Amino acid sequence: MQRIVIFGATSDIAEAAARDFAKAGASFILVGRNPRALDDLCADLKVRGAASVESRIADLSHVASLPALCNDVQNTLGIVDVALIAHGVLPDQQVTNDLCMETLDLLQVNAVSPSLLMIEMLRIFKTQGRGHLVVLSSVAGDRGRPSNYFYGATKALLSVLGEGMALQHAGSDIKILVVKPGFVDTKMTAAFKKGALWASASDVGGAIVSAVAKGRSGVMYTPRFWALIMLIVRNAPSFIVRRM
Amino acid sequence: MAESEITHASWGMYPPEPQHMRKLTSRHAGLPLTGDETVLPYGAGRSYGDSCLNTGGTLLGSAALDHFIAFDAATGVLTAEAGITFATIIDTVLPRGWFLPVTPGTKYLTLAGAIANDVHGKNHHRVGTFGAHILSFELLTSDGGRRTCSPDENADLFAATIGGLGLTGFITHATIQLMPAASAFLDGQSIRFGNLDEFFALAESSSVNYDYTVSWIDCLSGGTSLGRGHFLRANIASSDLVAARGGKTGAGLPLSVPFVPPVSLVNRLTLRPLNALYYQRQQASVVEKLWSYDQFHYPLDAIAHWNRIYGPKGFLQYQCVVPVAVQREAAHALFLEIEKSGQGSFLAVFKTFGAVKSPGLLSFPMEGATLALDFPVAGERTFALLDRLDAIVVEAGGRIYAAKDARMSAATFRAGYARLDEFRKFIDPRFSSGFERRVMGK
Ligand SMILES: Cc1cc2nc3c(=O)[nH]c(=O)nc-3n(C[C@H](O)[C@H](O)[C@H](O)COP(=O)(O)OP(=O)(O)OC[C@H]3O[C@@H](n4cnc5c(N)ncnc54)[C@H](O)[C@@H]3O)c2cc1C
Numbered sequence: 001m002q003r004i005v006i007f008g009a010t011s012d013i014a015e016a017a018a019r020d021f022a023k024a025g026a027s028f029i030l031v032g033r034n035p036r037a038l039d040d041l042c043a044d045l046k047v048r049g050a051a052s053v054e055s056r057i058a059d060l061s062h063v064a065s066l067p068a069l070c071n072d073v074q075n076t077l078g079i080v081d082v083a084l085i086a087h088g089v090l091p092d093q094q095v096t097n098d099l100c101m102e103t104l105d106l107l108q109v110n111a112v113s114p115s116l117l118m119i120e121m122l123r124i125f126k127t128q129g130r131g132h133l134v135v136l137s138s139v140a141g142d143r144g145r146p147s148n149y150f151y152g153a154t155k156a157l158l159s160v161l162g163e164g165m166a167l168q169h170a171g172s173d174i175k176i177l178v179v180k181p182g183f184v185d186t187k188m189t190a191a192f193k194k195g196a197l198w199a200s201a202s203d204v205g206g207a208i209v210s211a212v213a214k215g216r217s218g219v220m221y222t223p224r225f226w227a228l229i230m231l232i233v234r235n236a237p238s239f240i241v242r243r244m
Numbered sequence: 245m246a247e248s249e250i251t252h253a254s255w256g257m258y259p260p261e262p263q264h265m266r267k268l269t270s271r272h273a274g275l276p277l278t279g280d281e282t283v284l285p286y287g288a289g290r291s292y293g294d295s296c297l298n299t300g301g302t303l304l305g306s307a308a309l310d311h312f313i314a315f316d317a318a319t320g321v322l323t324a325e326a327g328i329t330f331a332t333i334i335d336t337v338l339p340r341g342w343f344l345p346v347t348p349g350t351k352y353l354t355l356a357g358a359i360a361n362d363v364h365g366k367n368h369h370r371v372g373t374f375g376a377h378i379l380s381f382e383l384l385t386s387d388g389g390r391r392t393c394s395p396d397e398n399a400d401l402f403a404a405t406i407g408g409l410g411l412t413g414f415i416t417h418a419t420i421q422l423m424p425a426a427s428a429f430l431d432g433q434s435i436r437f438g439n440l441d442e443f444f445a446l447a448e449s450s451s452v453n454y455d456y457t458v459s460w461i462d463c464l465s466g467g468t469s470l471g472r473g474h475f476l477r478a479n480i481a482s483s484d485l486v487a488a489r490g491g492k493t494g495a496g497l498p499l500s501v502p503f504v505p506p507v508s509l510v511n512r513l514t515l516r517p518l519n520a521l522y523y524q525r526q527q528a529s530v531v532e533k534l535w536s537y538d539q540f541h542y543p544l545d546a547i548a549h550w551n552r553i554y555g556p557k558g559f560l561q562y563q564c565v566v567p568v569a570v571q572r573e574a575a576h577a578l579f580l581e582i583e584k585s586g587q588g589s590f591l592a593v594f595k596t597f598g599a600v601k602s603p604g605l606l607s608f609p610m611e612g613a614t615l616a617l618d619f620p621v622a623g624e625r626t627f628a629l630l631d632r633l634d635a636i637v638v639e640a641g642g643r644i645y646a647a648k649d650a651r652m653s654a655a656t657f658r659a660g661y662a663r664l665d666e667f668r669k670f671i672d673p674r675f676s677s678g679f680e681r682r683v684m685g686k
Pocket of ligand 1: 255284285286287289291296306326347348352353355356357358360361362363364365408409410413414415416544545647648
């Protein structure tokens, strides 16, 4: 039985991954902000086969409380097999008014908080000698594009941090997986027009669960064709990226 | 609140009218109404015609209300949100020995969609409609109401909402009684029959010992073989039988029609040889079978988006029922009309309904024989043929299924549904649909 903690558990991708983990009888601690949404997900996962589900209500942008939260998770689960870090926000860069304050907030939620959780969970995994850390980054972190470079910058931080950790622990039982989804149809992207490149949250959630089952470490693009797209985008001349 | 524009919103892709969609995000929130628009709940769009469309108004999408709420594996009582699909329910409960009490021929519909059309399955002759297995549901109405409805509580609203075509309010979640299932397989027979008399004899002799019956009819053959086809009858298999016969479940969704081709791939040239081929495929007159539940209940789900083969004009599905007292004569007249026209689809589905009463005011099934088939939209002659079929059905005292309809007249609807006036009192003033405006006007 896998023991799993999910930070930002009610995000669509986390929820989809949790449902797949639940099918196999996992035990969960779900961390999130909205008590009702957490209760709904707890009930859902139990019906789908979870062995046990607990929730913790927390504002993850209060970074000072994160070490205690991680200790609580470890004490409750005993061993933590998988930690999925999935919280984050997607600001509309076009309508940002107070750039300075909003950038600080964004950095706190999307970058500082998940980084601290990565560091804390890695510390716990080292004491266990094993564990799988999965962090939700984004293809947006691969290149600064005019439309969303603030968001992209926060994801770039997570990608680099996770990639470095993965390389450092390569060959050991501590795995770090950086997930870079392309366009995903979720609550966060509800206002966007959808086309052929869009994946569903359950596709991405399923990809995460099977990557964990295979013990994958390093960077994963999902759906896979995004690896190719981003290879091109990373190497495209600036005059093209300017229009993206 | 997520708003979007969608096309091809009903399964028949007809009428081809773009829709404005607003998705609900939580069952705890109130109805998201703005201005004075009309709204209509929307599930998975597995209805064929305009009963799931609200052109000029807004659809209230349930896709994100897809949580289970509770399941008791000892009693088979399941509570889940409106937008959960039958596919997800089966995935979750079948490994624990339960199955849906009633399922239509697709598993990609939603729980609330199944209530709103009071769907039926191949076991109607034994257990009635889906509505007969609903213990309760919660309904949101535009006056701000949030009511629990069950046979004992708000019983009149309960009856109106079952088969109520989404017009009485928005269902947030429902509790249903599942049915025990010893395995994921069905065992029984496929029997070739040569005409309608043989069909009715088989239906009668099978109704006692088989929980599930259905037949496929070759609508293009006439004369003495009018109404020839294959009769399938089955029960859920015991786990011993499955082990002995080595049953294997097929993989899900192997094929898909990826886009709408420019013209319909279904026409006279492709149909006649296909139908004849299907009829003759099975050489022996009786074949023993072991089906996975997917093969038996959901053969069409094996090809995702099969509806697209009809091309951009879309297609019409026609389903009627005629009462038991006149079912032979009426069925004969219907098949004769279809055979003469040469317009019928690859295969028609034919089955007898039983006498179990549904709680729903506008429920479609009645004791008798039901026929369902597809027609590519081939202009006026298609509509004229369907009007002639309607006349036969009305004359026989039968009715047409709203879930499949995009063209019946108001008079045909009124003739079939005796409790329509009683139902009207329960229509929420802010709720409407293309179907309602077309056939329920006073
Ligand atoms: C391949 C195939 C085979 C089929 N076989 C059968 C069959 O054997 N027997 C049968 O009975 N039907 C059959 N159908 C029809 C199908 O079962 C019904 O049309 C069903 O109602 C579709 O459900 P849906 O979730 O897709 O809802 P939709 O088609 O989106 O909506 C159907 C109705 O439900 C209402 N509704 C949806 N959500 C809610 C809600 N939350 N609250 C209140 N009302 C709501 C809508 O307003 C609408 O009136 C078949 C359809 C297909 C595509």
